[in-house]
Amino acid sequence: MKKDYSILKKSDVPAFFASLANEMQLIGPKQLFAGDVTFDVIQSHKDIYWDYGHVVYPPKRFLLPHFEDMFRYTCDEQIKIEPTCNPQPQAIVAIRSCDVAAIRFQENFFSYPIVDPYYKERLNNTVLFNLVCNTPPKEECFCICCDSGPWLESGFDVQLTDLGDRFLYEVGSDKGEKATEPRAYMLLPATPADIEARRQIELQADSRFQTVSYLAKAINFISADEVPAKIWEDLGSTCFRCGACTNLCPVCTCFTVDDREEPDGTFTRCRSWDSCQYAGFTREASGHNPRPTFGSRVARRFYHKTSYQYIIRDGRHGCVGCGRCITACLTKLGLPDVVKRIRREMHEFLPPKEKAAEV
Numbered sequence: 001m002k003k004d005y006s007i008l009k010k011s012d013v014p015a016f017f018a019s020l021a022n023e024m025q026l027i028g029p030k031q032l033f034a035g036d037v038t039f040d041v042i043q044s045h046k047d048i049y050w051d052y053g054h055v056v057y058p059p060k061r062f063l064l065p066h067f068e069d070m071f072r073y074t075c076d077e078q079i080k081i082e083p084t085c086n087p088q089p090q091a092i093v094a095i096r097s098c099d100v101a102a103i104r105f106q107e108n109f110f111s112y113p114i115v116d117p118y119y120k121e122r123l124n125n126t127v128l129f130n131l132v133c134n135t136p137p138k139e140e141c142f143c144i145c146c147d148s149g150p151w152l153e154s155g156f157d158v159q160l161t162d163l164g165d166r167f168l169y170e171v172g173s174d175k176g177e178k179a180t181e182p183r184a185y186m187l188l189p190a191t192p193a194d195i196e197a198r199r200q201i202e203l204q205a206d207s208r209f210q211t212v213s214y215l216a217k218a219i220n221f222i223s224a225d226e227v228p229a230k231i232w233e234d235l236g237s238t239c240f241r242c243g244a245c246t247n248l249c250p251v252c253t254c255f256t257v258d259d260r261e262e263p264d265g266t267f268t269r270c271r272s273w274d275s276c277q278y279a280g281f282t283r284e285a286s287g288h289n290p291r292p293t294f295g296s297r298v299a300r301r302f303y304h305k306t307s308y309q310y311i312i313r314d315g316r317h318g319c320v321g322c323g324r325c326i327t328a329c330l331t332k333l334g335l336p337d338v339v340k341r342i343r344r345e346m347h348e349f350l351p352p353k354e355k356a357a358e359v
């Protein structure tokens with residue numbers, strides 16, 4: 001799709017999003033009474049809190065709810081199935097680049113090999129208004145190492161870059177085009193100076209990051225299954241299996257499915273978030289658990305996130321560098337920490353020749 005840059009003046013932002021709210025529900029960053037910022041349903045465009053840095057809780061629940069009814073069924077003489085999912089149009093406004101990249105990962109995950117109609121329908125009804133990070137990133141952020149920020153080349157429907165008194169407005173998809181069209185009269189043509197201002201933001205981005213993660217070496221070790229069980233068990237021995245890392249990760253997709261009996265005798269099939277760090281996630285009906293130890297579950301998590309096998313299947317590695325698992329984990333099992341420990345600790349397992357090449 002041809003890149004098309006415009007300008008949305010900040011003085012026109014209220015009218016723009018008030019008009020959009022007439023067509024779809026707005027989700028956006030909202031400041032709570034104690035000062036925390038979280039993504040929530042926006043009742044008035046005035047509630048969109050544009051000047052946030054990064055939210056701990058990702059907006060993934062608006063596409064993959066914590067808990068959702070999938071369908072209702074009866075088990076009378078004939079089984080009758082009634083769908084319950086009816087997603088309404090929504091726009092996620094001021095979503096960060098890393099979270100958009102995570103949604104694109106999830107879109108792939110829920111499309112292959114079997115299409116998940118629940119995720120697909122919600123995403124089809126969602127317009128993503130990405131807001132480029134041009135303030136200093138949080139200490140934990142490393143999106144720049146994961147090709148998922150601070151701005152995006154693709155994956156957004158609309159991308160906004162804050163240029164002071166105006167936003168550079170970039171349409172990235174047909175869905176973005178459709179959401180823009182009724183309000184296009186509020187947009188002005190972008191000038192070369194606007195494009196240059198954005199370019200300067202891109203040039204300055206690299207120097208702002210405090211966390212870097214050299215994933216490539218760890219990806220090689222993990223993909224080749226060369227990381228000894230001892231390293232995984234050492235890492236796993238510190239895990240509390242609280243599930244914070246996977247719950248906060250915008251990429252993680254684990255879920256479980258249950259059936260609930262309703263008071264009227266019908267049943268509802270529902271799904272809810274789960275975590276590969278919980279023993280019950282892989283425990284089979286027989287009681288056998290193919291991943292019985294903490295180490296084997298931590299290994300699984302990182303194998304899923306970084307191995308070539310999954311990179312090929314999912315189109316990218318399963319980390320967008322948002323840093324939330326660093327913030328969440330009390331015992332330093334965030335992705336960059338684990339990558340660093342694998343790089344360091346593998347050293348003692350390497351044959352002498354490779355060891356020399358490593359130094």
Ligand code: SF4
Binds near residue numbers: 238243277328329330
């Ligand atoms: S946040 Fe840390 S302690 Fe909690 S489950 Fe994840 S790895 Fe384990």
Ligand code: SF4
Binds near residue numbers: 245251321324334
């Ligand atoms: S693994 Fe950690 S840093 Fe990477 S996307 Fe998930 S929460 Fe963010």
